[in-house]
Amino acid sequence: xxxxxxxxxxxxxxxxxxxxxxxxxxxxxxxxxxxxxxxxxxxxxxxxxxxxxxxxxxxxxxxxxxxxxxxxxxxxxxxxxxxxxxxxxxxxxxxxxxxxxxxxxxxxxxxxxxxxxxxxxxxxxxxxxxxxxxxxxxxxxxxxxxxxxxxxxxxxxxxxxxxxxxxxxxxxxxxxxxxxxxxxxxxxxxxxxxxxxxxxxxxxxxxxxxxxxxxxxxxxxxxxxxxxxxxxxxxxxxxxxxxxxxxxxxxxxxxxxxxxxxxxxxxxxxxxxxxxxxxxxxxxxxxxxxxxxxxxxxxxxxxxxxxxxxxxxxxxxxxxxxxxxxxxxxxxxxxxxxxxxxxxxxxxxxxxxxxxxxxxxxxxxxxxxxxxxxxxxxxxxxxxxxxxxxxxxxxxxxxxxxxxxxxxxxxxxxxxxxxxxxxxxxxxxxxxxxxxxxxxxxxxxxxxxxxxxxxxxxxxxxxxxxxxxxxxxxxxxxxxxxxxxxxxxxxxxxxxxxxxxxxxxxxxxxxxxxxxxxxxxxxxxxxxxxxxxxxxxxxxxxxxxxxxxxxxxxxxxxxxxxxxxxxxxxxxxxxxxxxxxxxxxxxxxxxxxxxxxxxxxxxxxxxxxxxxxxxxxx
Numbered sequence: 216x217x218x219x220x221x222x223x224x225x226x227x228x229x230x231x232x233x234x235x236x237x238x239x240x241x242x243x244x245x246x247x248x249x250x251x252x253x254x255x256x257x258x259x260x261x262x263x264x265x266x267x268x269x270x271x272x273x274x275x276x277x278x279x280x281x282x283x284x285x286x287x288x289x290x291x292x293x294x295x296x297x298x299x300x301x302x303x304x305x306x307x308x309x310x311x312x313x314x315x316x317x318x319x320x321x322x323x324x325x326x327x328x329x330x331x332x333x334x335x336x337x338x339x340x341x342x343x344x345x346x347x348x349x350x351x352x353x354x355x356x357x358x359x360x361x362x363x364x365x366x367x368x369x370x371x372x373x374x375x376x377x378x379x380x381x382x383x384x385x386x387x388x389x390x391x392x393x394x395x396x397x398x399x400x401x402x403x404x405x406x407x408x409x410x411x412x413x414x415x416x417x418x419x420x421x422x423x424x425x426x427x428x429x430x431x432x433x434x435x436x437x438x439x440x441x442x443x444x445x446x447x448x449x450x451x452x453x454x455x456x457x458x459x460x461x462x463x464x465x466x467x468x469x470x471x472x473x474x475x476x477x478x479x480x481x482x483x484x485x486x487x488x489x490x491x492x493x494x495x496x497x498x499x500x501x502x503x504x505x506x507x508x509x510x511x512x513x514x515x516x517x518x519x520x521x522x523x524x525x526x527x528x529x530x531x532x533x534x535x536x537x538x539x540x541x542x543x544x545x546x547x548x549x550x551x552x553x554x555x556x557x558x559x560x561x562x563x564x565x566x567x568x569x570x571x572x573x574x575x576x577x578x579x580x581x582x583x584x585x586x587x588x589x590x591x592x593x594x595x596x597x598x599x600x601x602x603x604x605x606x607x608x609x610x611x612x613x614x615x616x617x618x619x620x621x622x623x624x625x626x627x628x629x630x631x632x633x634x635x636x637x638x639x640x641x642x643x644x645x646x647x648x649x650x651x652x653x654x655x656x657x658x659x660x661x662x663x664x665x666x667x668x669x670x671x672x673x674x675x676x677x678x679x680x681x682x683x684x685x686x687x688x689x690x691x692x693x694x695x696x697x698x699x700x701x702x703x704x705x706x707x708x709x710x711x712x713x714x715x716x717x718x719x720x721x722x723x724x725x726x727x728x729x730x731x732x733x734x735x736x737x738x739x740x741x742x743x744x745x746x747x748x749x750x751x752x753x754x755x756x757x758x759x760x761x762x763x764x765x766x767x768x769x770x771x772x773x774x775x776x777x778x779x780x781x782x783x784x785x786x787x788x789x790x791x792x793x794x795x796x797x798x799x800x801x802x803x804x805x806x807x808x809x810x811x812x813x814x815x816x817x818x819x820x821x822x823x824x825x826x827x828x829x830x831x832x833x
Contacts, residue, residue: 222261222298222329224252225286227269227306245270248302248331255331261298265289277313287317290324300329304348309356314349371468374476381461382437382448383409383480399477406480408435409462413481416457417488419687420507423450457489495690508542509690510564516546517703518556526554528702530561544702556703563705568693571700571707572678575716581723582671589667603652611649618642670715 226248245268256263267282277283290296299321301307307328308314321328327337335345367377380386380399383406389396408430415421415429427450436445437452448456456462463486464479465472496512514528528544535541542561548554577585618639625635673680673696684692693700698711712720 219297220260220262221264221296222256222300223286223289223296224249224256224263224266224300225269225283225306226252226266226302227280227283241268241270248306251302251331252300255300255329259298259329261300263300264295277308277317283307287320290321290326294324296324296326298327298329300331302331304328304330304333304335304345305352305355308349308352310353311349314352318345368468371466371471371473374466374474376461376466376475376477377468381459382452382456383462384477385438401478401480402438405435405438408433409456409480412453413457413462413485413489416492417485419492423453427453457493460486462486495694508561509686510544510561510568510693513690513693513697513700514544514564515699515701516548516554516556517701517708519546519548519554520701520709524548524553525699528559531558559702559705564702567702567705567707568700569678569681571710572681575674575696575710575712575720576677577671577674577719577723578727579675581726582675584726585667585671585719585722607649607652611646614642614646614649667715667719670719674716674719 226245228242228244249266253263267286269280269282286299290299304314307317318328329336330348333344333348335341335348371377376384376386376399380402383402384399385402387398387400389398411433412426412430412435416426421429427448430453431447435448437443437448439445460467460472461475461477462480463483464475464477466475467473508530511530512527516526516528519526526546526548529547531543531545533541533543543558544561544564545558546554546556549556621635621638621642625632673692677696681689681692696713696716698713700707701709701711
């Protein structure tokens with residue numbers, strides 16, 4: 216064997232489907248490439264010492280091509296290869312950067328790349344052709360990718376499903392006017408289980424792990440494939456499914472959403488209730504496993520906070536020798552010995568939180584003063600908005616008159632047509648600008664004022680409101696008002712308020728100081744002061760706070776008489792609470808389930824916020 220006649224062959228196809236198109240296990244393309252490469256080797260008098268086959272690997276990801284990397288490793292280490300023969304240059308790389316890196320590596324080891332169907336070699340003409348082909352291959356790859364992306368976008372806009380149908384649907388062929396169309400249909404075997412999954416999770420009594428086990432016991436299995444048999448739906452897949460708006464009839468593609476042609480499996484109301492539970496559990500940072508409680512995720516350790524550490528309290532279930540169940544909250548840092556805070560009975564924590572709500576209420580005087588000042592500020596804002604609206608409307612009328620004059624001049628032919636067209640375009644730009652300003656004049660401070668009104672109403676008598684809430688409402692209320700409640704033994708030692716509650720309380724604290732009470736018995740209509748400045752900031756920047764909302768999302772509901780029912784996490788007699796701390800009636804609960812919830816995306820894509828609550832008396 217000559218010292219410079221050793222060659223290897225590299226064969227590749229882009230997709231795994233290309234090796235399953237013939238009785239030959241290699242398909243058609245790879246054997247055809249091998250024949251041409253062997254013929255080229257015979258023509259050059261080269262001896263083939265090995266071949267590397269890459270079935271179903273794209274050229275865009277060089278690092279993922281195992282056989283190709285093995286070939287390069289052999290070239291670098293054994294140094295027994297003089298030539299690498301490929302069917303076409305595109306079999307090696309589809310972009311110029313990868314091509315340049317591979318060629319530099321081969322030349323460093325005195326290895327020549329040969330294309331069996333293209334005139335590339337180490338000569339100047341061969342290298343010129345190599346560069347041209349590398350550039351063309353990159354262009355072809357990018358152009359094909361852009362074309363595919365455009366067609367997928369058009370398919371999504373037309374309501375078509377992209378790729379494999381999700382669980383609950385199947386890919387089918389539909390014959391329409393003599394054409395065979397790929398579409399999706401409802402999977403009669405798995406679709407009922409998907410509907411059950413949403414309904415069970417909407418009850419709030421299932422974790423994802425519990426739901427996966429329940430569905431498996433009822434008979435839900437994944438679709439089997441050639442590679443994987445049917446099996447239980449994983450927790451991660453189940454989580455994705457519950458968040459997927461495909462099941463209410465929408466197609467998502469590149470951050471856009473389109474109405475799909477497929478049949479929805481669930482309605483919008485059920486989807487919103489599921490999203491509410493997902494978002495509230497995520498907002499609390501709660502990892503639901505076995506023990507459920509509405510305070511999980513809202514309680515933190517006060518002793519750790521004083522030490523400069525933020526640590527949640529976790530829940531523990533204990534059964535004594537008499538088979539009596541007890542639930543305790545304790546600091547997670549106790550597990551590694553860095554915190555000595557004691558375990559606290561759940562009932563004591565519940566009472567402490569309820570009592571703490573009395574500490575965050577607003578005084579009647581403060582509420583009245585804030586409402587008065589807001590009304591005056593809104594009045595001034597609305598007067599200014601009306602004046603601006605009249606001025607902008609007048610300007611639009613002037614533009615319309617100027618446009619009519621120009622059109623008359625154009626008809627007379629007294630002015631050059633190009634100049635008239637330029638003037639008309641300028642008028643249209645001014646008109647669009649004024650219309651935009653006119654639209655913005657309707658967006659006054661009233662929305663922010665409505666939100667502050669809701670906050671004031673929430674904390675006028677928060678303790679009584681909290682008593683009348685059921686567990687799910689208490690969870691929402693805690694997450695709406697507090698970033699965290701800090702527990703020391705059996706009391707709430709400190710809290711961290713969310714906005715705008717924190718700034719409203721800051722205003723109240725300033726007003727309660729003796730000097731502030733003497734200087735500012737009521738909020739002045741004009742002038743400057745801590746209370747007034749803060750109120751103005753609340754109004755002007757309310758949409759920037761984490762608690763911003765639209766007025767229509769806050770609906771008042773009358774106070775209802777509470778209906779006794781036990782907490783969902785226990786049915787033991789010693790765990791029952793007093794009637795005044797139990798659930799509101801069924802009508803209120805139904806109204807709550809139908810209303811938008813914090814974090815639930817509306818069809819228009821807007822986020823609802825933590826203050827959009829339907830609570831008794833709010």
